Amino acid sequence: MIERYLVQASTFAADIDFVINLIAVLVGFWFFLTAGVFFWLLFRFRRRDGVPSEYITGEEKEHKRFISIPHYLIMVCDIFIIVAAIQVWVNVKQDLPENPHAEIRVIGQQWAWTFVHPGPDGELDTADDIVTVEELRVEVNQPYVFHLESRDVLHNFSVPVFRLKQDVIPGRVITGWFEATKTGTHDIQCAEICGIGHGLMPGRIVIESAADHAAWMAGKAPNQLAATVRGTTVAATGGTKLAAASGDALNAN
Numbered sequence: 001m002i003e004r005y006l007v008q009a010s011t012f013a014a015d016i017d018f019v020i021n022l023i024a025v026l027v028g029f030w031f032f033l034t035a036g037v038f039f040w041l042l043f044r045f046r047r048r049d050g051v052p053s054e055y056i057t058g059e060e061k062e063h064k065r066f067i068s069i070p071h072y073l074i075m076v077c078d079i080f081i082i083v084a085a086i087q088v089w090v091n092v093k094q095d096l097p098e099n100p101h102a103e104i105r106v107i108g109q110q111w112a113w114t115f116v117h118p119g120p121d122g123e124l125d126t127a128d129d130i131v132t133v134e135e136l137r138v139e140v141n142q143p144y145v146f147h148l149e150s151r152d153v154l155h156n157f158s159v160p161v162f163r164l165k166q167d168v169i170p171g172r173v174i175t176g177w178f179e180a181t182k183t184g185t186h187d188i189q190c191a192e193i194c195g196i197g198h199g200l201m202p203g204r205i206v207i208e209s210a211a212d213h214a215a216w217m218a219g220k221a222p223n224q225l226a227a228t229v230r231g232t233t234v235a236a237t238g239g240t241k242l243a244a245a246s247g248d249a250l251n252a253n
């Protein structure tokens with residue numbers, strides 16, 4: 001259902017859509033059933049002249065089963081949802097790829113995203129790191145590990161086409177992964193209210209072929225931002241250093 005409106009562009013997007021669809025179908029079934037029964041009862045037992053209302057305590061067995069039987073059936077539905085959700089959770093949030101193609105750093109701040117790419121040597125925190133603001137570039141069909149950091153408040157790194165959403169918490173480095181399955185340019189959003197400019201915190205992810213990605217990298221000399229971000233984390237002292245160095249670039253936006 002969801003992929004008709006928003007393309008699936010990561011290896012786990014279909015799994016997450018499956019869980020959302022499963023919940024929608026199971027909860028939707030009970031919602032429409034109970035709403036239907038409710039309105040039917042309202043109509044069937046509406047006030048009528050000369051018919052006194054019946055007093056029901058709900059304690060008799062034949063009355064109680066109208067609650068207990070649906071209750072047990074709904075609990076069976078819950079088991080399906082929990083099993084599916086845990087499987088997807090472990091795959092997406094607990095496990096990390098053993099041999100990631102590259103590691104990237106994603107830094108949220110009021111109100112922009114900064115991305116640190118490892119550069120041609122494939123290693124973060126080296127001289128050839130490529131730092132961009134509001135544009136993340138990755139190679140298609142390659143697993144990436146990302147490290148999320150915040151320079152100020154709570155943000156949330158959200159890539160809707162990946163079905164990826166992860167809180168970014170100041171003082172912590174949160175690690176996760178993704179593997180893109182389609183080339184293209186898509187939105188990155190902040191999905192946590194982070195201040196007055198929250199809605200103006202856009203980013204984009206450019207998913208490209210290996211050749212295009214190599215060409216982009218070759219044409220991108222390591223810049224001054226990279227030298228400053230290198231070897232620092234926001235959790236430590238790097239936050240203020242980065243702020244000073246990237247101020248010009250960010251203010252230009």
Ligand SMILES: [Cu+2]
Pocket residue numbers: 108109154155156190191192193194198201
């Ligand atoms: Cu934000």
